[in-house]
Amino acid sequence: MAQISEPRTGDRIAKLLARAGVASRREVERMIAEGRVALNGTVLDTPATVLRSLQGVTVDGQPVALPEPTRLFLYHKPTGLLVTERDPKGRTTIYDRLPRDLPRLVPVGRLDLNTEGLLLLTTDGGFKRQLELPSTGVERSYRARAYGNVTQQQLEELAEGVEIEGIRYGSIDANIERRTGANVWIEITITEGKNREVRRVLEHLGLQVSRLIRTRYGPFVLGDLPVGEVGEVKQHEVVAFRRTLKGGAPDEPVVEAPRDGFRSAPTVDRTVRARTRAEQAPRPVTPARPARSPEAFKPRREPERSGSQTPRAGFRSAATTDRAARTRTRPDAAPDTRETRGRSDMGRKDAGRSDTGRGDVSARPERQGGRSNRDGAARRDERAAPPGGRAPR
The missing domain is CATH 3.30.2350.10 (Pseudouridine synthase)
Incomplete structure (x- = not known):
C-alpha cells in the first residue's frame, strides 16, 4: 500500500531568515554552507531545512529575533x-x-x-x-x-x-x-x-x-x-x-x-487613504431639516421703489427693457424711437401721395444744421441771426 506523504508545514529556513531581515536567501544559503547557522546547537548543513518558526535558530551563535512587520x-x-x-x-x-x-x-x-x-x-x-x-x-x-x-x-x-x-x-x-x-x-x-x-x-x-x-x-x-x-x-x-x-x-x-x-511616500491610489480616514473618523450627525410649507417655496417679491427714490452715489439707474413703460409714465414726453419716427414718416408720405403726388414738405418741421433737400439744394435757416453775427446753435 502506497504511503501518502503529508503536506509540508512551514517554510525553508532561508526564507524565514530572509524575512527576518538577516540576509537575502542567496546570502543565507552561503551562510549555511559556511556553518554559521545552527538549530538548537546543531549546525545546519542544508538550506532545505523546513521550520515553522525561528525558535532555537542562531546565526554566528546569536539567536535570531522574531521577524518585524514588513517595511x-x-x-x-x-x-x-x-x-x-x-x-x-x-x-x-x-x-x-x-x-x-x-x-x-x-x-x-x-x-x-x-x-x-x-x-x-x-x-x-x-x-x-x-x-x-x-x-x-x-x-x-x-x-x-x-x-x-x-x-x-x-x-x-x-x-x-x-x-x-x-x-x-x-x-x-x-x-x-x-x-x-x-x-x-x-x-x-x-x-x-x-x-x-x-x-x-x-x-x-x-x-x-x-x-x-x-x-x-x-x-x-x-x-x-x-x-x-x-x-x-x-x-x-x-x-x-x-x-x-x-x-x-x-x-x-x-x-x-x-x-x-x-x-x-506618495501612492497612486490616494482613495485608499481617504477611505481609511473616512472609516476611522466618526461621521457627523446633522439634524433633520423641518418640512417646509408650500408657501415657503413662493418666489420672493422685490419691494417696489417710489418715484422719489434716487440711486445712491456711484450707481446709475438700470435701463428697463420695456421702453414703452417709460413713455406711459411720462405722458408729456414725446416718443423718440426709430419705430415711431418711421411710422410718422410713412404716414406723411402716404398723405402727400393721395392728391398731388408730392409730399407735404411744409408740414414737416425743418431741422437746422444744413441738411440738403431732396433736390440737392441746401436748406436755408430763415431765423434771423442775433446781433453780433453769430448763428444760433
Whole structure:
C-alpha cells in the first residue's frame, strides 16, 4: 500500500531568515554552507531545512529575533549607482549613498547603472520576491527619451508582445508623450520586468535611448521625491497592497510608520487613504431639516421703489427693457424711437401721395444744421441771426 506523504508545514529556513531581515536567501544559503547557522546547537548543513518558526535558530551563535512587520521604502535612485550590495570592481552602489540609520533593506528588482527613478526597498525578502514575479502582474511605468523616428502605430503594436533575439516580451503599453527636436519622449508600462526590457524593445524599434526614468511601481509613484532621498510607505498601506497581490499577505501587526526623519511616500491610489480616514473618523450627525410649507417655496417679491427714490452715489439707474413703460409714465414726453419716427414718416408720405403726388414738405418741421433737400439744394435757416453775427446753435 502506497504511503501518502503529508503536506509540508512551514517554510525553508532561508526564507524565514530572509524575512527576518538577516540576509537575502542567496546570502543565507552561503551562510549555511559556511556553518554559521545552527538549530538548537546543531549546525545546519542544508538550506532545505523546513521550520515553522525561528525558535532555537542562531546565526554566528546569536539567536535570531522574531521577524518585524514588513517595511517598504521608496528611493529616488540617481544615475551612476549600482543596485547591488557589493561590487567586485569597487564601483559605487546604492548602499554607499543610503542613510546609515535604515534597517537592512533589499531592492525590489533592479535598475541599470544609467537608469534613474523609483526603486523599492523592503525589509522582507518574501515581499521582494512576490513583487518581482511576472505572474504577479505588478505594473512598472517608465519615461524614456530616445533619438530616432517612431510612430504611434509602431508603439501600439507592442500591445501584442514582441520577440527579440529569442526572448519573448509580453504586452507593453507605450505612447508618445511629446517630441523635442530629433528626440521623442515615450511613456511605457510593462508587467514582466525582464532584464533591460524597456531598452531592448525601444532599440528593436530603431531608437537610441538616452535617458530612462522609472516613475511608478505598482501603486507607488516617484512623485516629487528629490533625487537621492528616501521615503517610507505607511505600514497599513503596505498591508492593504499585499492583500491585492497573488498569495495575499501574512498576518502582521500594524505599527506606526514612518519613523522620524522619513517622509511619507506618495501612492497612486490616494482613495485608499481617504477611505481609511473616512472609516476611522466618526461621521457627523446633522439634524433633520423641518418640512417646509408650500408657501415657503413662493418666489420672493422685490419691494417696489417710489418715484422719489434716487440711486445712491456711484450707481446709475438700470435701463428697463420695456421702453414703452417709460413713455406711459411720462405722458408729456414725446416718443423718440426709430419705430415711431418711421411710422410718422410713412404716414406723411402716404398723405402727400393721395392728391398731388408730392409730399407735404411744409408740414414737416425743418431741422437746422444744413441738411440738403431732396433736390440737392441746401436748406436755408430763415431765423434771423442775433446781433453780433453769430448763428444760433
